[in-house]
Amino acid sequence: MDTCTSHLDIRRIDGPRIVEGGKPVFERIEVVGLRIVADGLAADERSRLLERRVARPHALHSRRDEGRTPFPFKRPVIVAQEPSR
Numbered sequence: 001m002d003t004c005t006s007h008l009d010i011r012r013i014d015g016p017r018i019v020e021g022g023k024p025v026f027e028r029i030e031v032v033g034l035r036i037v038a039d040g041l042a043a044d045e046r047s048r049l050l051e052r053r054v055a056r057p058h059a060l061h062s063r064r065d066e067g068r069t070p071f072p073f074k075r076p077v078i079v080a081q082e083p084s085r
Contacts, residue, residue: 006083017073024069025057
């Protein structure tokens with residue numbers, strides 16, 4: 001069996017992301033993953049889901065006086081090397 005890669009490196013980078021806006025952490029979560037779920041719901045179900053999901057991230061990651069919110073962000077990084085030919 002032929003392999004597609006000669007080396008595969010998978011890492012996770014953790015670091016703060018500075019986000020801005022009225023509900024910055026929620027907006028980041030919505031963009032990254034919640035939208036996939038919410039888009040499949042009826043309008044009233046979507047509204048209920050989003051209402052429930054705003055309060056907790058806002059309480060955990062409050063906005064600083066200058067209007068920015070530090071938000072811990074985990075990003076997977078995958079590097080694959082092609083085999084030598």
